[in-house]
Amino acid sequence: MNSPGPRALRDEVLRKIGRNLVNFQKMEKALKTIVSRSKMSGVVSEIELSQKKRDKAIEQRTMGSLVKDFMGSVHSDVPLNTEEPDDLTEAWVSVSFRVGSDKEETRARKKALTLVVAERNTLVHKMLHTFDGSSEESCRKLITLLDEQHDRVAPHAKYVMQILAAMKAVQQEMANHLKTDEAAP
Secondary structure (H helix, E strand, O other): OOOOOHHHHHHHHHHHHHHHHHHHHHHHHHHHHHHHHOEEEEEHHHHHHHHHHHHHHHHOOOHHHHHHHHHHHOOOOOOOOOOOOOOOOOOEEEEEOOOOOOHHHHHHHHHHHHHHHHHHHHHHHHHHHHOOOOOHHHHHHHHHHHHHHHHHHHHHHHHHHHHHHHHHHHHHHHHHHHHHHHHOO
8 A cells, every 4th residue: 555655644734633623723713602692781772883893892702701702601600781771861771692502511512612722733843843754754753643633623613613503503593573663553
């Protein structure tokens, strides 16, 4: 059986680096969306501007801080503060999205997502600096590490994507419901 040459191995390493990085980026983007959209409140005339400001602030967050925010808001069992100001002159809106889980499940999820952040940091800050693209041994070793990393991270990335899809579906259902109510006499 012919083994791939050094160039083919190097190309495979680069493909797998790209795969892992893209998956981390997709997960990070999903976390940004979830954290940004999981709680919105304010007077109707200012909610859009308030949300844009929140989006902009969250856009600068690291994956580690996003996981912390995700666990502190979406997976939190702390009661929501939904009190509106006393001096309202127009309608106040408050919407939040949470995932129900017990303390043990929440602890396990936090640990798993913290490990995902560590995996991402390992890839970006540690794995690549020792890689020698001209060495078949180095290529094979990194291919193995990248595949193992992908297998460890994939279930957690899938979970985050499922949460994002569920949140979007609920928000779409709410929007459709509001449109139906607007059309009602």
